[in-house]
Amino acid sequence: MHMDRAPRAPYADVKRIGIPRALLYYRYGIAWQAFFEHLGLEVVLDAPSDRLTLETGDHLSVDECCLASKLFLGHVLALVERGVDAVFVPSIMGYGRFETFCTKFQALPDLTVNAFAVAGKRVRVVSVRIDERGDESEEQAFIGLGQRFGASRKEAKRAWRAAVAAQRAYDGAMAHEQEALVKSIAKLPEADRPLTILVAAHPYVSHDPFVGGVVEDALREQGACVLFADETDRARSLKRSYDFSHSIPWMVNRELIGSILALHEVIDGIVLMSAYPCGPDSMCDDAIERCIKGKPILTLTVDAQAGTAGVETRVESFVDILSYQKKGGYLNA
Ligand code: SF4
Incomplete structure (x- = not known):
């Protein structure tokens, strides 16, 4: 019996990937960019938010969406209009019982695809599901994502390690800078x-x-x-x-x-x-x-x-x- 099998590297044709400059980009963007660049992809960021980003995002959203997710959709549209092959929209559940994310982050890939479909627009979404409350770690999820681009397990692991190091260095520098400022004020x-x-x-x-x-x-x-x-x-x-x-x-x-x-x-x-x-x-x-x-x-x-x-x-x-x-x-x- 013939069975259709999902391709092992469904994202192998994605060469230019867009990362919307919104939502958790402001928390994990350094890691995401480093990860894709280490896989050999070109990463495209759109311009920072302005009135037009909000207007286009608002137009794509249902009224119940928060302002932050409306801005997100505006950024996705900007990337689509720049001709990226796909847009990165992760689904993030959380890292523990009391370390979860708002439900918007869990639903974001579906929300994005559906909002575009309703508006008669197309967007190709590349996603990864992060839920450390289950039995897959964030590292395993990203290694799996790298493999879907055609990278070997070893290459994907290397890209993930580089991503974590880049994000840690950035976060550490920001925290250090603010701590130094606080100490200087206290003196x-x-x-x-x-x-x-x-x-x-x-x-x-x-x-x-x-x-x-x-x-x-x-x-x-x-x-x-x-x-x-x-x-x-x-x-x-x-x-x-x-x-x-x-x-x-x-x-x-x-x-x-x-x-x-x-x-x-x-x-x-x-x-x-x-x-x-x-x-x-x-x-x-x-x-x-x-x-x-x-x-x-x-x-x-x-x-x-x-x-x-x-x-x-x-x-x-x-x-x-x-x-x-x-x-x-x-x-x-
Ligand atoms: S926590 Fe959720 S609802 Fe609140 S601003 Fe962020 S995405 Fe929107």
């Missing part, structure tokens, strides 16, 4: 310390120039020293988050909470940013506001309609109030 006499604000948000919110970039610029223009919750040592932040809660399932929210606890002493205020509508943030940000006392918090929610309109004004007022308090408040004005 200053109290009166000379700059106003220090921690931006706590998913990395694709805080570091996307169209979303968090506006907040970072506004804070710096006001003379504040800006720290990022996702640029502290992730493993330490994750561990610290258990002082706050044992039941939060989302890994990135855990890291943000752990980072807030770790930096609580050196910061003057917190900007909690979220992309509307975000399920994990709506629960965790509310818990942060209710349970982490002693530091003023500015909550900013960015949606597809209003974007970042009005954000600068709110950030300026927040910094003004904190600066005033730092100088001793109204009684010492």
Whole structure:
């Protein structure tokens, strides 16, 4: 009996692969790029987000999608229009019971293909499923992915090891830089310390120039020293988050909470940013506001309609109030 068999290297014809500059690109992008380059592929990144990215992504999305996933679809379209052979869209479940990702990341390949199909557009997606809660490690999943491009097991393993090393070096450098900044602030006499604000948000919110970039610029223009919750040592932040809660399932929210606890002493205020509508943030940000006392918090929610309109004004007022308090408040004005 003749049986159709799936080809062993279904991605062997993919030579130019696009990585959307959105969502977990801001967490694992260095590793993904290094992995594909070590397999001999040309990696294409599209331009950073702008108003058009959001408009095209919004057009492709259903209303219920969060702003971050709308931006993601806008980036995918930009890559398709640049003529890449395929776009990399992983499906990421998580690394443990309390180290999971939001369901959007699990469904992302299907969400992407279906959104394009509904809009009458085509996209070829290359995916890998990461679920260390099962019996396959992330390394095994990526080795399997490399083999689907036609690489040998040994070549795929080498590419994965290089990817991990590149990402570790980058994350380590960012954490080291921020730690050095925190230490230098802590050494200053109290009166000379700059106003220090921690931006706590998913990395694709805080570091996307169209979303968090506006907040970072506004804070710096006001003379504040800006720290990022996702640029502290992730493993330490994750561990610290258990002082706050044992039941939060989302890994990135855990890291943000752990980072807030770790930096609580050196910061003057917190900007909690979220992309509307975000399920994990709506629960965790509310818990942060209710349970982490002693530091003023500015909550900013960015949606597809209003974007970042009005954000600068709110950030300026927040910094003004904190600066005033730092100088001793109204009684010492
Ligand atoms: S965690 Fe929130 S912002 Fe991120 S993809 Fe999920 S719903 Fe969107």
